[in-house]
Each structure stands twice: as C-alpha cells, then as structure tokens.
Amino acid sequence: MNMVPPLQCSRMMAQFSLPWRWFLGLVLLLAILLAAVNLTLRLTLPDYLRQRMDDHLRRHAQLAEPSFRSLLATADPRINDLAHDLAARTGLRVTVMDAHGIVLGESGTPPALLPQIESHWTRPEIQQALQAPTGYDLRVSATVNQPLRYAAVAVREGDQLLGFVRVAVSLREIDDTVAHVGRTISGASALVGLLALPVLYIVARRVTGPLAGMQQMAVAMTAGDFSHRAPVIGGPELERLGEALNMMSTQLAGRLRELAAEKTELASVLTGMTEGVLVVGSDNRLRLINRALREQFQLSDEALGKTVREVFRHVALEELLAQPGMRELTFLTPSERTFAVNAAQLPDGAGTVVVFHDITRLKQLENLRKEFVANVSHELRTPLSIIKGYVETLLDSAPPDPATAQQFLRTIQKHAQQLENLIEDLLSISALESQRAKLDYTRLALAELASTLVEELSGRAREKSITVHLAIPPDLPDVRADRERLRQVFINLLDNALKYTQRGGTVTLSARALDDEVECCVADNGPGIAAEHLPRIFERFYRVDKARSRELGGTGLGLSIVKHLVQAHGGRVWAESEVGHGSRFFFTLPIA
Numbered sequence: 001m002n003m004v005p006p007l008q009c010s011r012m013m014a015q016f017s018l019p020w021r022w023f024l025g026l027v028l029l030l031a032i033l034l035a036a037v038n039l040t041l042r043l044t045l046p047d048y049l050r051q052r053m054d055d056h057l058r059r060h061a062q063l064a065e066p067s068f069r070s071l072l073a074t075a076d077p078r079i080n081d082l083a084h085d086l087a088a089r090t091g092l093r094v095t096v097m098d099a100h101g102i103v104l105g106e107s108g109t110p111p112a113l114l115p116q117i118e119s120h121w122t123r124p125e126i127q128q129a130l131q132a133p134t135g136y137d138l139r140v141s142a143t144v145n146q147p148l149r150y151a152a153v154a155v156r157e158g159d160q161l162l163g164f165v166r167v168a169v170s171l172r173e174i175d176d177t178v179a180h181v182g183r184t185i186s187g188a189s190a191l192v193g194l195l196a197l198p199v200l201y202i203v204a205r206r207v208t209g210p211l212a213g214m215q216q217m218a219v220a221m222t223a224g225d226f227s228h229r230a231p232v233i234g235g236p237e238l239e240r241l242g243e244a245l246n247m248m249s250t251q252l253a254g255r256l257r258e259l260a261a262e263k264t265e266l267a268s269v270l271t272g273m274t275e276g277v278l279v280v281g282s283d284n285r286l287r288l289i290n291r292a293l294r295e296q297f298q299l300s301d302e303a304l305g306k307t308v309r310e311v312f313r314h315v316a317l318e319e320l321l322a323q324p325g326m327r328e329l330t331f332l333t334p335s336e337r338t339f340a341v342n343a344a345q346l347p348d349g350a351g352t353v354v355v356f357h358d359i360t361r362l363k364q365l366e367n368l369r370k371e372f373v374a375n376v377s378h379e380l381r382t383p384l385s386i387i388k389g390y391v392e393t394l395l396d397s398a399p400p401d402p403a404t405a406q407q408f409l410r411t412i413q414k415h416a417q418q419l420e421n422l423i424e425d426l427l428s429i430s431a432l433e434s435q436r437a438k439l440d441y442t443r444l445a446l447a448e449l450a451s452t453l454v455e456e457l458s459g460r461a462r463e464k465s466i467t468v469h470l471a472i473p474p475d476l477p478d479v480r481a482d483r484e485r486l487r488q489v490f491i492n493l494l495d496n497a498l499k500y501t502q503r504g505g506t507v508t509l510s511a512r513a514l515d516d517e518v519e520c521c522v523a524d525n526g527p528g529i530a531a532e533h534l535p536r537i538f539e540r541f542y543r544v545d546k547a548r549s550r551e552l553g554g555t556g557l558g559l560s561i562v563k564h565l566v567q568a569h570g571g572r573v574w575a576e577s578e579v580g581h582g583s584r585f586f587f588t589l590p591i592a
C-alpha cells in the first residue's frame with residue numbers, strides 16, 4: 001500500500017474548511033484509537049485464551065486423576081469406559097496410560113483399536129509430567145490427526161507411579177474463539193465509529209465555529225472593514241480570545257481613524273504651505289511633493305518615484321541631501337529662482353524632508369536696496385565734492401576778484417540746491433515706500449488745479465519762451481485724489497517738460513474721461529526719448545543723459561516719485577515718445 005507523505009497529507013487537508021479539517025482529524029484519531037484497541041486485543045487475546053485453556057485442561061486432568069488412581073492400581077478394564085464418559089461430559093479428549101505409557105483408555109479411539117496405539121511414554125507432556133505437576137504440549141495428534149493442546153498429570157500412589165491421565169482439546173476451538181472475539185471487537189469498533197461520527201462532527205463545529213468567525217473577522221480587518229465582531233462563545237479560552245479580538249478591532253479602528261485624521265491634517269497643511277516640501281526616501285527617490293513645490297518646479301505625479309538627480313539635475317541639492325542643513329540654492333529651470341533650502345533627516349533613516357523657501361523676491365529687493373544705497377551715495381558725493389572743491393579754492397588761494405567769487409558762490413549755491421532737491425526727493429520716496437504717506441483723498445476738479453499750476457510755473461515758462469497750453473474740457477468729471485500729492489505729480493511732469501524742451505517749445509496739459517477714470521497727459525515738443533530708454537525712465541536714478549539732467553538740477557528720481565504717487569492713487573502711468581518729436585507722459589486717476 002502506498003503511504004501518503006505527511007507534507008502531502010497536510011496539503012490535502014488544507015483544501016478543506018476548518019470545521020471539516022477538525023472533523024477529519026477527530027475521525028482519524030478515533031480510527032487510530034480503535035485500530036490500536038483492535039490490534040492490542042488481537043495480539044494479546046490468543047495468548048490469554050491459551051493460558052486460560054491450559055488452566056482449564058490442568059484442572060480437568062487434576063480432577064480426573066483421583067478417579068483413575070484406584071482403577072490404575074488394579075489395571076481395571078473400566079478405565080477406557082471412564083475415559084469415554086469423562087470426555088463426553090467435558091468435551092475434551094481423555095487419554096489414560098499406565099506407568100509405561102501404554103494407553104489403557106482413550107476417548108478419541110474406538111475400544112477395539114486401543115491395543116494398536118503405540119506407547120505414549122516418549123510424548124513430551126508425559127515426560128514433563130514426570131518432572132512437574134503438569135506436562136503440556138502442542139502438536140498434531142498422531143492418533144486423531146489434528147492440532148491438539150495436551151495437559152498430562154502423573155497418577156501416583158505414595159511414591160509409586162501408577163500411570164498418567166491426559167486431557168486434550170483441539171486447537172481449532174481456541175482459534176474459533178479467538179476469531180469470534182476478533183469479529184465481535186471489529187463489529188463493536190465499527191458500531192462505535194458510526195455512532196461517534198455525528199458526535200465528532202458536532203464537536204468539530206462547536207470548537208471551530210468561533211474560530212471561523214474570528215477568521216472571517218481577521219480577513220475583514222485586513223481589508224479595512226472593522227465592523228465585524230468575533231463570536232464570544234466556545235468556552236472560557238475562546239471567549240477571552242473573542243473578547244480580546246473585539247477590543248483589538250475597536251482600538252485599531254480608533255487608531256486608524258486618528259491616523260487618517262492626522263494624515264488629512266498633514267496633507268492640508270502641506271497643501272496650504274507656500275513653501276515647497278519634498279520628501280526623499282532613503283533610496284534617494286521622491287516620495288512626496290506638495291502643491292507649492294509642484295508649482296515652483298512645474299512637477300507632476302510622474303516625478304514621484306524618480307531620483308532627485310533625474311528630477312532636479314542640481315549637484316548642490318544632492319550634496320545638501322547627503323549632508324542635511326540649510327543652504328541658498330539657485331535653480332535655473334523652469335525660471336531662475338533662488339531658494340533657502342532646508343533639509344532635515346527623518347527619524348530612523350527613513351529619508352529626508354526638504355523645505356524650499358522662495359527668496360527670489362527677497363534677493364531682488366536686497367539687490368535693489370544695495371543698488372539704491374550705491375546710487376544715493378554716488379548722487380550725494382558729486383555735488384558735495386564740487387561744493388567742497390569750490391569752498392577749498394576760496395579758502396586756500398588768495399581772495400579772488402569779486403566777479404569770480406560771485407561765480408564760485410553761485411556754483412556752490414546751485415549744487416547745494418541740487419543736494420536739497422535730492423534729499424527732498426529721497427524723503428518723498430522713503431515716505432512713499434514705507435507707506436507712511438497716507439493719502440488724504442478729496443474730490444477734485446482737475447481744470448482748477450491745472451490752471452493754478454500753470455500759473456505757478458508761468459514764470460519759468462516765460463524764461464524759456466515756452467508756451468503752455470491747457471486743454472481740459474469743462475465737463476471733465478471730478479477725480480478722487482490727494483490734492484498735494486497730485487500737485488506733486490503734475491509739477492514733476494511739467495518741470496521735466498519745461499526742463500528738457502528747448503526754448504520756444506510748447507507744453508500741453510490735457511485730460512479726457514474714460515470709462516471710470518480720467519486720463520491726464522503732459523506733452524511737449526522737446527527732444528523726445530529713444531525707444532530703448534522708455535521702459536526704464538520710471539526707475540530710480542535712471543536718466544537718459546546723466547550730465548544734462550544734473551546740469552538742469554535733475555535728481556533722476558522725479559518720474560519714479562510720479563509712478564509711486566499715481567499707483568498709490570490706484571492709477572497707471574506710462575510714456576510715449578519719439579526722438580525729435582517730443583514726449584507724452586500719461587497717467588490715470590479714478591473718477592470721484
């Protein structure tokens with residue numbers, strides 16, 4: 001018979017559900033038990049029965065012995081009859097022999113054949129009976145030709161041996177008994193097995209029922225479903241296990257809810273951050289990029305899983321990841337930007353979190369500030385060194401003639417004026433930039449303000465024979481503006497127009513109403529501004545011709561102040577010009 005290897009057997013068992021596996025296991029156990037009982041009985045019972053049979057034979061031989069003693073002493077011919085009689089009563093074969101083993105009575109042989117039976121003196125049981133109380137042997141009888149068990153006792157009268165009484169039983173009887181008992185045991189085993197099957201099935205279901213429920217619950221939990229409850233049945237141990245599982249499920253569900261909430265919070269914090277956040281795994285691959293970083297570097301989800309080198313192509317960033325800390329890094333793509341990048345290692349070497357703080361604007365402002373300081377210093381130094389030079393000349397050399405001294409002092413005065421203009425303009429700019437200049441809005445009629453201004457400047461216009469035209473329609477709507485600031489805008493523009501326009505030129509101040517604003521224009525027919533300078537003339541200290549501007553008392557800040565003031569009113573400012581054909585400066589103001 002082919003034996004099934006244990007591994008294969010357990011694989012086969014695994015195909016069945018848990019209750020069936022338990023049931024089959026219990027059936028197997030019962031089968032083994034019954035088989036063990038059967039085997040033990042079959043192995044021990046024949047010996048036991050033979051033992052009992054030997055006792056039985058011995059007792060019958062011993063019982064028969066006194067009956068034959070007197071008959072043997074006298075060699076009574078009734079010995080054979082008595083042997084037959086005893087055999088009939090006990091069902092045993094009875095043989096009686098004299099002291100030489102000559103058979104005198106034999107129940108298994110007809111009396112006529114008695115003399116033909118050979119002497120039994122050499123039979124093993126007879127020889128044993130001489131030494132021991134009882135002699136036994138097992139052999140095929142020569143007389144009756146079948147396997148027999150013999151028991152013989154010696155018959156004695158005092159010390160004198162009179163003969164032997166021997167009883168025998170056919171071995172077939174013993175075998176029949178053994179076979180019968182065996183059949184009974186097998187039948188009983190089969191019956192027990194059959195009766196036990198339903199009981200075993202019920203036991204298997206009762207034991208595995210709660211386990212199956214727990215298994216279903218565990219499977220549901222792995223799928224994220226925590227609504228299942230484990231059955232709390234099946235005895236104290238299983239009940240405790242069920243309760244523990246239910247508690248674990250509740251706690252896990254709670255913990256997961258907390259985790260999900262934390263994750264959502266973290267996600268919304270990351271999304272809401274203006275700083276770019278990047279998480280890089282220990283394998284140097286991108287694991288998380290927040291919205292700001294996606295926008296800053298125009299990244300999509302495809303970047304996730306790629307290496308830092310593939311996505312950023314920035315050696316210094318890679319160095320920073322290798323040695324976390326804070327560094328200012330400039331990236332050229334998608335546009336040139338500077339970031340303060342802070343890299344910190346995650347706990348347990350899980351990777352690195354990198355925060356990108358965009359400082360491009362800060363850097364630009366810092367550069368602007370540096371440039372501004374340098375420009376201011378330069379602008380201040382020029383008139384100051386001229387004043388210093390003239391003063392030193394006046395002090396050091398012999399007193400000049402009054403006309404020269406007068407000329408020197410005028411130059412000093414002019415440059416002192418230049419310094420004053422510069423400082424005033426700087427103060428205006430500083431006030432505007434620090435938002436200290438709170439605008440005092442009023443409703444203004446532009447025509448009235450413009451005519452006052454033209455009146456104020458008429459002296460300067462006359463000096464240069466410049467005609468100033470005022471073209472403001474009488475029905476122009478009022479504007480909403482700070483009178484003093486607006487005056488400053490007009491004065492700066494008109495001052496420039498008068499400054500740069502040659503003698504005999506024309507300056508026109510006009511205005512017109514648009515949808516919800518008024519557009520003002522200061523135009524002249526002066527030298528005009530070349531196209532390459534136009535975009536920059538509103539920058540601080542930007543001049544088309546530095547020397548000429550200074551000569552005319554300019555600071556390079558006038559248009560910059562105009563731009564600030566107009567923007568503070570919520571308006572726009574721009575210039576149009578063509579070299580040789582004059583310039584037009586426009587600005588808008590909101591209608592009141």
Ligand code: ADP
Nearest residue numbers: 496497500543544545549554555556557558559
């Ligand atoms: P500045 O004090 O030098 O006049 P502004 O900021 O007022 O400084 O003007 C900047 C530059 O724009 C001037 O230096 C000049 O070159 C040019 N500019 C301004 N207004 C006119 C104009 N009406 N005609 C020609 N050029 C002008």
